């Protein structure tokens with residue numbers, strides 16, 4: 001039986017797809033059979049971030065409509081063993097996702113995989129709700145910024161009340177916070193909410209803090225999940241997050257400014 | 270204290286203002302969360318009724334459910350436009 005993990009945020013553009021790709025690749029590298037499912041119907045992007053956009057023949061909606069089998073639609077990653085991608089459709093509208101259809105596909109994937117990572121679209125409409133509905137665990141991607149934190153809190157409300165687990169009276173969806181695009185410099189200057197601030201407001205466990213990093217853009221340009229850029233700060237922060245996700249305890253890095261240069265020393269701190 | 274701290278303390282306010290505002294709005298939204306699903310609809314119908322008589326803004330009707338012990342209190346706030 002697979003664990004179903006939704007990567008969600010409410011607010012758009014905060015780093016869900018970047019995170020889905022990184023966490024999925026990290027879990028697969030750790031030896032777990034992992035599939036990434038793009039729920040962003042109409043605006044698919046996971047295939048681009050994973051660098052497999054030219055290999056998409058059939059998508060999630062084709063499988064739901066039984067126009068293709070899962071085996072035909074699943075794309076095997078060429079870099080990491082155990083990693084597969086199920087792309088979203090670019091042409092259909094969101095209503096093409098049905099609860100029955102999603103459930104059928106997730107049930108079939110559950111037989112073959114250890115982890116199913118659902119990359120949610122932004123907002124709290126149908127696609128986002130369906131991405132959350134069947135989840136066992138949720139990674140709440142949040143930027144240290146007011147509207148993102150507020151939207152994350154709304155999403156927490158939905159996870160607690162409008163999921164299969166809630167409907168069946170089962171133990172709640174496990175919720176973990178991933179704070180991304182974090183800038184220690186701006187936090188130190190008092191311009192940005194700190195990790196403590198956000199933790200205090202949302203009151204859920206912290207999975208990791210991903211720094212604002214040029215490496216993310218570079219990796220997406222190349223179609224490589226940033227976690228495979230092993231030397232980069234963001235890549236290492238995602239590696240730590242995956243290790244924590246798998247139960248390991250690791251200290252949080254990249255929360256402080258780098259050692260001060262001459263400029264910093266001159267002007268004191 | 271270096272002279273840059275002066276500017277820093279200015280900035281410090283912006284993050285702490287953000288935190289305070291968030292704490293308030295999140296607390297209010299959480300309080301409404303457990304409430305019945307019909308609240309948003311109730312709110313929009315009340316707005317419609319008010320608008321039959323007075324022209325008011327979209328956010329003129331604020332509805333909030335508070336719990337006091339075993340008792341639930343529905344607090345309704347309607348802001349009318351200033352009179353000319």
Ligand SMILES: Nc1ncnc2c1ncn2[C@@H]1O[C@H](COP(=O)(O)OP(=O)(O)OP(=O)(O)O)[C@@H](O)[C@H]1O
Nearest residue numbers: 012013014015016017018122181211212213216217
């Ligand atoms: N840690 C980071 N540092 C710098 N840029 C980042 C970081 N994380 C994400 N980004 C950038 O932010 C943008 C949005 O990222 P992404 O597509 O992953 O967000 P999303 O939440 O999936 O968006 P959408 O809601 O549209 O699906 C991208 O340009 C990405 O490169």
Ligand SMILES: [Mg+2]
Nearest residue numbers: 016017040045
């Ligand atoms: Mg996305």
